[in-house]
Amino acid sequence: MSTQSLPSRAAVVIIGGGMAGLSCASSLAQQGVNDVVLLEAKTLAHAGASSFGESRMFREMYSDPVLCRLAQEANRLWREEEQRSGEILRQTHGLLFYGESWDEETIEGSIPGARRVMDDQGIPYEALTSQQIAERFPLKPRADFSGLFEPTAGAVRSDRVIAHWTRTARAAGHQLIEHCPVQAVDPSSGRVSLQSGEQIEADQV
Structure with missing residues (x-):
C-alpha cells in the first residue's frame, strides 16, 4: 500500500x-x-x-476506414504533443505489412483492404512483391506473399x-x-x- x-x-x-x-x-x-x-x-x-x-508501433495502415481516420487524428495530436514537450516522442522508420493477399479480414485487417482504404484517404505506401520484400528486408516470404510498406509509420517512444x-x-x-x-x-x-x-x-x- x-x-x-x-x-x-x-x-x-x-x-x-x-x-x-x-x-x-x-x-x-x-x-x-x-x-x-x-x-x-x-x-x-x-x-x-x-x-x-521503449517503444510502441504507430501506423495509419488499416482496412477499416474509421480506424484509419482515427489514426490520422492521433498522429495530428502526437505532433502537437511533441511541440508542447520540446522532445521527439516518435520515430518514423516505416512499417511493412505482408502476407497472403486475400480479402478475408483478420484482426490486423487485410492487404487488399488496407490498400483500398489508403488509396481512398491518400495515405502514401509502396506495394511490394514477395521478391521485393526479400530484397529489402531480412525476410524469406513465400512466393505468393505480397506486402504494403507505409513510410510514414514508426514507433512511439x-x-x-x-x-x-x-x-x-x-x-x-x-x-x-x-x-x-x-x-x-x-x-x-x-x-x-x-x-x-x-x-x-x-x-x-
Whole structure:
C-alpha cells in the first residue's frame, strides 16, 4: 500500500497509471483541471503493463476506414504533443505489412483492404512483391506473399512519453499514487473503494 495520503474527495479520479491513464491526466492538466488523483495498483508503467518498454508501433495502415481516420487524428495530436514537450516522442522508420493477399479480414485487417482504404484517404505506401520484400528486408516470404510498406509509420517512444506526461501531471498538482489497488467503483456515487478499505469520491472517474 502507498505511504502517500489519500484525499477523501477529488474532482477526477483516474484508475491506472499506464499510457492511457497518464495521457488522461496530462490532458486534464493542459485544460487547467488540477484536482486530480491517479491510482495505480503497482508503479507507473510497470514491467507487467502494456505501456512498459521503449517503444510502441504507430501506423495509419488499416482496412477499416474509421480506424484509419482515427489514426490520422492521433498522429495530428502526437505532433502537437511533441511541440508542447520540446522532445521527439516518435520515430518514423516505416512499417511493412505482408502476407497472403486475400480479402478475408483478420484482426490486423487485410492487404487488399488496407490498400483500398489508403488509396481512398491518400495515405502514401509502396506495394511490394514477395521478391521485393526479400530484397529489402531480412525476410524469406513465400512466393505468393505480397506486402504494403507505409513510410510514414514508426514507433512511439513510450518511455519518453510516460516521463513527459508524468512531469506534466505532477506540475499541475495531480496526485499520482502508486501501490494503491482499487477494489470497486460505484458509478452512481462516484465512490472508489480501495483494497486497503479506504474510499475516495469523485465527480468523474
